[in-house]
Amino acid sequence: MTHPPLRAVLETVAPYKPSDGVHDPAARPRPLSANESPHTPLPGIVEAIAAAGAGVNRYPDPGCGELIRALARAHGVTEDRIAVGAGSVALLQTLFQAVADPGAQAVYAWPSFEVYPTLAALAGVESVQVPLAGETHDLAAMTDRITDRTRLVVVCNPNNPTGTAVDPEELRKFLGSVPPTCLVAVDEAYHEYVRGPAAASALPLCAGHPNLVVLRTFSKAYGLAGLRTGYLVGDPRVVEGLRKAALPYAVNSVAQRAAVAALGLEDRLLRRVDETVAERARVRDALLRAGWEVPDSQANFLWLRLGEDAAAFGAWCASHGVAVRAFPGTGVRVSIGSAEDDDRFLAAADAWRSPERMPRAGREDRA
Template structure:
């Protein structure tokens, strides 16, 4: 049987697969894999969604006018410096498509957000992956990999999946090493969870670097993962061009109204972020007491650099009805969730340690350990 001819690159890509058991009527798994907020929406957001739902027979505002105006007020900038998309992922896709001249390269750290290489391949851009150092971006090495073909550099800050943060001064110095003709995107999806005395956002660097754009999302701290809304801030001339690559009507009316409502309830929502940060500290401290190596996270998740043991530990958790995100050969990412779910995960992690006394979490090295099937 013959089949239609599709791009050859599709045969090289693996489909995105969320953790099993998270969706559908039979979903019972403790959801610690997708970095969602464990908090239900605030009443004000639910009310905005209900009101907007009565108008879904009409197309949404293609320019996202009220939302862009609200974002401009929040960030003290002008509306022409902001683009909105169906999650920051859609804006990342627009970035790759916008730089995809023949032979173009995109430089990013690895491991980092797992979709970067896929977006590059689909756009026909070569993905240049620079290994992390101590679970953190090696900005000097990234600068060294920039070539005349490099059209885009992405810094995921804080980094997904390791949770680590590039210091503001380091980022400022890095930007001086990037040619002004090369676009730099700082992906700040987890910005609200970062803590520390120094500023952690690249937004205040945009004025001095027209080639810099910063991405944010409503999916994490604002708890709107199911409505897919994100935004980008940068130089007005660059943003104007990037808007051309964004699909019209991509952000639904419900999503736009919910995001505006969430911005108005930011104080309440960010108090929830504070509770997640406190829970992150509790869970990390418990894992450290168990003997795990856990980098200091500035996100709503924790990273266990298990190396070759990562897939095995992911299976171990799944068999205990706990969904975590395993990156085979690298590590396991665990979202900070509700305290009850986190306690179940801690119990599973402790049981793993007891069942594998000779394993060395964090290094990926082990002298002898039983298989998951034997220890389950």
């Protein structure tokens, strides 16, 4: 049978596959694979969603006016510096498409957010992947890989999946080394979870760098993963171009209302983030005491250095009722969930390292 031809690149792009799970709710594993908030929406957000639902027979505001006004107030910037999309990944897709002149390249660290290569390939942009140094961005090496063909540099900060954060002063110096003709996107999807010296956002740097954009999301700290809402802050001329390239009506009316409500409840939501940060420390400390190698994460997940054991450990956790995100040959990312879910994961991790299991596995413990 003859089929209509599609772009050849589609044969090389792997479809996005969430971690294996069980569809039976009664047997569903503990959800520690997608970096979601473990907290259910606050009542004010639920009420906003219900109210917006009454008007879904009408198209949403294509300009996301109310949400952009609320974001502008929250960040102390003008409205023409903000673009909103269906999750920050949709804005990333628009960025790759917007720079996709023939021969264009995009530089980003690797491993990092697994969707970057797909977005680049679909946009026709050549990926230049720069290995991490100690699971952290090697900004000096990234600078060396920038050429006159580089149109976009992406810095995932904190980095997904390793959780490590870039030193703010190093990022400032890096921005000064990037040609003004090259766009720099700092992906701050997990910024609210950062603590300590690395907590400074790149947002204040946008005023002095017209080639800088910063991306945020409502999916993580704000707990709206199911509604797909994100935003970008940058120079008005860049934002204007991205708004032109975005699909109309991409952010639905329910999502817009929920995001506005979440901004109004930010203090309460960020207290929940503090709880997740405390739980992150508890789980990491338990793993370190048990002999695991776990980098100091500044996100709502932890990274386990497992190398060739990564896939096997992911399957092991699934068999023990815990869904984690395995990156075969590299490591495993474990989201921070409720204390009960995290305890189930710690029990699975302890069982993995138990003397009773290791003879059956027939190999040395490489965790």
